[in-house]
Amino acid sequence: MLQNNPELKSKIDQLWNKFWSGGISNPLTAIEQITYLLFMKRLDELDQKRQADAEFTGETYASKFEGRWIPPEERNWPVMEQRPIDKRSLRWSEFKRMQAEEMLQHVQGKVFPFLKDLNGVESNFTHHMKNAVFIIPKPALLVEAVKTIDEIFAVMEKDSQEKGQAFQDIQGDVYEMLLSEIATAGKNGQFRTPRHIIKLMAELVQPQLGHKIADPACGSGGFLLGAYQYIVTQLAIKAGTTNLTPDEDGFKRTSVAAALTEKAQAILASSLWGYDIDQTMVRLGLMNLMMHGIDEPHIDYKDTLSKSYNEEAEYDIVMANPPFTGSIDKGDINENLQLATTKTELLFVENIYRLLKKGGTACVIVPQGVLFGSGGAFKKLRQLLVESCDLKAVITLPSGVFKPYAGVSTAILLFTKVWGPKEKVTQPATEHVWFYEMASDGYSLDDKRTKQEGFGDLQDIIAEYHARSPATDTDRTAKYFMVPRAEIADEKNNFDLSLSRYKEDVFEEVQYDAPGVILDRLIQAEVGDVDEAELAKVQSGIVRELLELKRMVG
Numbered sequence: 001m002l003q004n005n006p007e008l009k010s011k012i013d014q015l016w017n018k019f020w021s022g023g024i025s026n027p028l029t030a031i032e033q034i035t036y037l038l039f040m041k042r043l044d045e046l047d048q049k050r051q052a053d054a055e056f057t058g059e060t061y062a063s064k065f066e067g068r069w070i071p072p073e074e075r076n077w078p079v080m081e082q083r084p085i086d087k088r089s090l091r092w093s094e095f096k097r098m099q100a101e102e103m104l105q106h107v108q109g110k111v112f113p114f115l116k117d118l119n120g121v122e123s124n125f126t127h128h129m130k131n132a133v134f135i136i137p138k139p140a141l142l143v144e145a146v147k148t149i150d151e152i153f154a155v156m157e158k159d160s161q162e163k164g165q166a167f168q169d170i171q172g173d174v175y176e177m178l179l180s181e182i183a184t185a186g187k188n189g190q191f192r193t194p195r196h197i198i199k200l201m202a203e204l205v206q207p208q209l210g211h212k213i214a215d216p217a218c219g220s221g222g223f224l225l226g227a228y229q230y231i232v233t234q235l236a237i238k239a240g241t242t243n244l245t246p247d248e249d250g251f252k253r254t255s256v257a258a259a260l261t262e263k264a265q266a267i268l269a270s271s272l273w274g275y276d277i278d279q280t281m282v283r284l285g286l287m288n289l290m291m292h293g294i295d296e297p298h299i300d301y302k303d304t305l306s307k308s309y310n311e312e313a314e315y316d317i318v319m320a321n322p323p324f325t326g327s328i329d330k331g332d333i334n335e336n337l338q339l340a341t342t343k344t345e346l347l348f349v350e351n352i353y354r355l356l357k358k359g360g361t362a363c364v365i366v367p368q369g370v371l372f373g374s375g376g377a378f379k380k381l382r383q384l385l386v387e388s389c390d391l392k393a394v395i396t397l398p399s400g401v402f403k404p405y406a407g408v409s410t411a412i413l414l415f416t417k418v419w420g421p422k423e424k425v426t427q428p429a430t431e432h433v434w435f436y437e438m439a440s441d442g443y444s445l446d447d448k449r450t451k452q453e454g455f456g457d458l459q460d461i462i463a464e465y466h467a468r469s470p471a472t473d474t475d476r477t478a479k480y481f482m483v484p485r486a487e488i489a490d491e492k493n494n495f496d497l498s499l500s501r502y503k504e505d506v507f508e509e510v511q512y513d514a515p516g517v518i519l520d521r522l523i524q525a526e527v528g529d530v531d532e533a534e535l536a537k538v539q540s541g542i543v544r545e546l547l548e549l550k551r552m553v554g
Helices: 004-021 028-057 101-114 124-129 139-163 167-179 195-205 222-237 262-269 277-291 342-356 377-389 458-466 483-488 515-527 534-539 539-551
Strands: 213-214 272-276 298-301 315-320 358-365 388-397 409-418 434-435 478-482
Touching: 004 028, 004 139, 004 342, 028 101, 028 139, 028 167, 028 277, 028 483, 101 124, 101 139, 124 298, 167 478, 195 222, 195 298, 195 315, 195 358, 195 409, 195 458, 213 222, 222 277, 222 315, 277 478, 298 409, 315 377, 342 377, 377 483, 409 458, 434 458, 434 483, 458 483, 478 483, 515 539
Parallel strands: 213 272, 213 315, 272 298, 315 358, 388 434
Antiparallel strands: 358 409, 388 409, 434 478
């Protein structure tokens, strides 16, 4: 992982600095342009590997760089006027040898249009790449970027061979490192979810092959990727893989789906669905998943809270970190949402409940205000989670988890849909709610988020959640415990879900020395070891005051 490879991190920092000095200072713009280059490089390498594998096994493989390509704008021209391009010239390994001016013109005019058209006119990827632009302005910057990316891939290959980590995983780490450079929250409160928190949530939900999985505010696709990696890892373990070593957070993961059957790969590819209202993030999410081996991701540009989005009861799993502190135009809110509010943190949770199939499970990050807010919409949402859903867990996170983006205190809600929105609840679905107070996620809680020794509470949360029991998790002074629904729903608590509402504080009795003993200690600190006669001669004002105070207390 990157935290353990300073050479790799240094190369990525160099890449950032080159874009900055080359005139691209907006982090999101830089990431988008770097992503295009990484994608070109990865596409060439994957194609060559698949060609070699096919030759070794005797199978047939149609290279993406075989034959000739006609740019879309020329396809309706008469044949004699078309200018077909030899696809081999579009390979990274070919154009990287060009001179600077020629390379920039070639990548801008041929390679990038080919990339946008990669999966065919009708594909989701081509649709969202339609308005993408390649804006690296200087030949020298492109040459330096290509050189640095080649160096990054060389380090990744070396790391893969020496440490046994799958190359695809390392490449994913590199991409996640780039994404982590977006160090400011969006205007509607969007910010990147730490990948170890996503892995934690995947371990809690345990998605399976065949589950239809969604993130209605997917950003760069982190939760979809987390679900994908969890499923692939579990399939690899079932198939007998034993050489997976835990990462620095204690999770065993692999992204490599090559060993899966064609049927399993097809099922997995059709399982992941994401939506976002930022077109740039949609493109980043598409390429993020494609660089992890998912050829045709289902990520689309949609506002999932608006009237134009009508999906309901579609998904087995929803994992999300929806925008906090945002609001939506009241006239554009989907009329199927019943909460009388424009607060996105509440509307998203209600919408996630609606998106779940009956029996489907959601794992969602919310600001802690959702747990105890006194407004009518807050209470109605919590009542919905307790009565129409089996609210399994409330896990509070320390406020530094989302630094440097924000210091907001958050919590993870884990719930399973039991009653539909149009059904009468004849019996509340929740019996007990499991609470856990995370003190550490294994990283410092300041802006630097430095890796600490150990895993914090991550692995403990997973073990204790899956072993939870109302019979044993009764100690309200511990970091985790269970609370019966009746107590949460009673008149006193009124569906309050804040952990502090139910946790019992422990006060230890402390024995203090007598005042005279404490004063003797202070006097000795001032004058040292002297007898009574010498002490009487001391003229220090502090000592005189201490002696007077000692006579007063006796």
